Amino acid sequence: MDLFEVVEKRRSIRKFKPNSVAEKDLKKILEAGQLAPSDGNRQPWYFVVVKNEETKNALSTAANNQKFITDAGVVIAALADSSGYPRSSSSQAEFLTCRTQ
Numbered sequence: 001m002d003l004f005e006v007v008e009k010r011r012s013i014r015k016f017k018p019n020s021v022a023e024k025d026l027k028k029i030l031e032a033g034q035l036a037p038s039d040g041n042r043q044p045w046y047f048v049v050v051k052n053e054e055t056k057n058a059l060s061t062a063a064n065n066q067k068f069i070t071d072a073g074v075v076i077a078a079l080a081d082s083s084g085y086p087r088s089s090s091s092q093a094e095f096l097t098c099r100t101q
Contacts (some may be wrong), residue, residue, distance in 0.1 A: 016072035020051075029076065042084055050075040 021029075030047050038044060050056055051074055059077065060069040069075060 014068045016068060018071060019073045021074045026074065026076075033076075033078065039085075044081045044084055046079045046081065048077040048079065050077060 026049060030049070033045070033047055034043070036045075050059060053070070056070045056072070056075055059075060060067055063069060
């Protein structure tokens with residue numbers, strides 16, 4: 001399957017099975033996430049594997065009560081640390097706003 005076909009056939013899943021995911025599969029998924037490109041190769045992300053029901057419930061609540069999150073056997077939360085990126089000044093923000101209109 002080529003990249004275009006993968007993108008064309010992607011879909012959003014909202015129903016999950018409560019099955020566990022094999023550790024080797026989890027490691028492969030996490031490795032794929034770590035291989036994603038980032039600005040200046042800063043790789044400002046962290047992945048948290050969540051299997052605990054109480055934590056999945058808390059994530060569901062934090063995500064605007066998206067209850068389907070609690071149905072998954074495993075949840076991978078992707079977090080970003082933006083502290084290494086400079087904050088935009090108001091003039092930069094104004095420039096970007098003008099350029100996108």
